[in-house]
Amino acid sequence: MSTSPQNAYPTPVPAVPRPGVRASVFHGKPPAAVTALPLRREPEVVVPKVTLDSISLSYRTTSGERLLALDNINLEVKPGEFLCIVGPSGCGKSTLLHLIAGLHQPTSGKVLIDGAPVTGPGTDRILIFQDLGLFPWLTVGGNVEFGMKMKNVPRAEREEKTQYYLRLVHLSKFKDSYIHQLSGGMRQRVALARALATEPDVLLMDEPFAALDAQTRDLLHDELERLWAETGRTIIFVTHNVREAVRLGDRVALLTFRPGKVKQEFSVSLPRPRHMEDTDVARTARNILDCLRSEINKSLEAEYADEKVG
């Protein structure tokens, strides 16, 4: 395979131990002296929307041993960027999102939003959970409205925005339905609307489309891309599906298995809109997948080992 004219190959960006000194997009081969480059190439200093500064997390397992889940993670996400985090199951991708959301605290290191440290949950970052966590006791409208209610947004404005965001995800007709009456794809869209309605700067998405059939997922990819373009939010999207990551992301960060570390970053500069079936997407994914393969093997080995012990 030769290099495609459209830069279908991902361009590897080696993980840098310290943040703040890395250009976000490289074309061609990574230069040997990475640290010297960014200042010359990008003179304007953009404060990253999200900065993960040497994040580590360890916890005690039920058997009492300490497990290092995340090991010295450094990542920067620019305002309006779509970052996808890929890794084998058990690499701590979800945990990383929980840390950014402020639901847990890292053992060491800092999460910064616009340069300011995160101390707890905040409506400037909304996480869409893997299991969605939609409230079954509320209607679709009630779910979308919930975050605004907690922010004490006046009722009239709340209703208006609920309508707006439901229209945005094509669910206006289902405002008064309950969650269990909806299909999986519709629930995903409710979760999306609920997150967007609090108007967060950063949208954190934890494998939101993993449980969906391919057609529904493709549709939601298109919608997410459109919403991202329309609202200009920063999105951090976690998935184990490399193709999905390439389909959606401006950049893909590859996490290693236990402890989770950023193994490599790839910038994806394929033209949008993209599709899962695009050959360029497939080829780019292929390359990242080769890199990921060794990590998946590690994760599988660990799982089998667990089974033997258990």
Next chain:
Amino acid sequence: MKKLARQVVFYSALLAIWALLAKLRIWPPYLFPPPWGVGRALRDGFADHSFWIGIAVTMKRMLIGYSLSVVLGMLLGLAVSSSRFLEETLGGLLVSLQSLPSICWIPLAVLWFGLTEKAILFVVLMGSLLSVTIAMEDGRKQMPKIYAMAGRNLGASGFRLFWSVLLPASLPFIVNGMKQGWAFAWRSLIQAEMIFLSLGLGQLLMMGRDLSDMSQVLAVMILIIILGYLVDGLIFRTIERRLQDRYGLSPA
């Protein structure tokens, strides 16, 4: 419709067998009264207001004792489920106390409160408090953690998190606990009333025995079954079904 038809046939058959056995006079009527004898006892009981008074007195005690145990049980359950220390100490005690039949509290209640209303309420309370507490505690534990996380993520905290997320999220468990608590309270109350001279249904039952009036005994038993069924089978089951529909927990 078919279900209703089958039920009608079943109960008619039951009544017919009862009537037949009574007609055959295998046992004397004062030990085995015919259905119409029990029917007459029911009519007379309501006619001289003794059944009405019995029902009113019993239901009043039930409401007071049960409300008390629901409120206290919920508070206790919340406390136990939110503190590791309480869970390990008080939690264990509560579970072991639950193995004590509530009627065992009667001697203690009589010595403490005398033959008074308070003693009856105490027995009802002890009978249902523990099951409400334990159900509440289980509810807090079994409630999917994601709701609390989603709530915090969307900006809820403190009391609002409790009120708008934790409480509704554990509602199915709470209702289940309340239903169990009702069943226990009902049993405890009737038992307690059978021992005290106290106007309630339990006492009417014992009065039937004292007068060797088997018809009245059966009539009161039927009343107790009907009242218990009305509350448990109709009120609680309806609430439960509504909740299950709403929360998407129902099997169909």
